[in-house]
Amino acid sequence: MSATGVRPAAGRKIVPWVGVLARLVVGGVWLVAGLLKIPDPAENVRAVRAYQLLPESIVPTVGYALPIVEVLVGLLLILGLLTRISAVLSALLLVAFIVGIAAAWARGLEIECGCFGGGGGPAENASAKYPWEIARDFGLLLLSGWLVWRPRTPWALDNRVLPTVNP
């Protein structure tokens, strides 16, 4: 469970810092992506609708909720608070986004990703961008997976508020 204990000395020194880096990178991306979206709720709703995956009855709620969820997941990861739960949430969101982009790509929809705001707008060469967007989300998914596996990292609030379950 914990990263310390049985690992060789070199691994013990590096491994926790991989986690810190993962927290900062993934958390930073979520924070920025969420903050950029918050100013224009109508646009978020259109961006969600453009994927044509969700029923219209829940499209507005998802559009309103997504940016704030992204900001909160980002903050939790950066602060290192409830790292494992945040990383699970982060991974689930990324899987959902990868599925969404892949589905848009497969169905020949030419839409803006809306990942960092925008969306529902014109997208020239949208299908040329899909592979990169998926690759980026997949990279973030791997980092999130690392944090699910090894949630204990230095410089984290977890170390203050959460005792280790198996010390």
Add this chain to the structure above:
Amino acid sequence: MSKKQSNATKQANAQRAAERAAAIRKEQEAKERRRRVLVVSAAVIGVLALIVAIAVAVQSSRDTTGEASTPPAGAVDSYALPYGQAAAPVTVEIYEDFMCPFCGQFETASQDMLTEYVDQGDVLVEYQMISFLDRASNGTDYSTRAMNAVGVVLDTSGPEVAKEFHDLLFVNQPAEGTDGLSDEQLVDLAIRAGAERSAITQGIEDRSFEQWVKNASDRASKDDINSTPTVLVDGEKVEATTIDELVTETDEAIQAALEE
């Protein structure tokens, strides 16, 4: 010998008792830690859920999409600027955003062709304006301001002046990512198109058709219009990958519709 053994037994017993006590203590501590993890997690998650619920309510109240709006006098299909006779046999809908560079290119490339059809009475063009690109004007909401201005001109000066104004907006189209034309410049262009200053200035500055603009964008989104320019000939979407192709395909679709 026996004394020694008894001592050893005593020691062993004491050790076992101590180990048992330590094990119980350890288990209790582990239990306590697990309880603490649960309590802290639940508390944080509870607070976050509350924040999300409040934020959704706030975002929902900030989004006025769908609230009632009055279309400008002269608008067709609630949100469109008409160009041509209502009785024309073929309708061409053009979804466009005044900040969208490809829309500007399409306007230039398609103008002669469309004007000819309109003059012959064959085509009614419906400019389905939308404001998807508000974020591309440094926070000045140029797409909304431009479309609102067309609404004001349409309402006060009629479709011919509004069409002229619409054309001028594309001729003088600002680059994507700039502030766009100022309200004063919008007023000046509207006057050049034939509008009266006194009739339009306040409406342009106060964005009197802003809600109409929002609802237009919302309807386009619900109709699965996700890119501009999008052209529909008699409700049929014209497929193309370049602007030149879009013009040719539109021309062909109009001819096909006229032959029917």
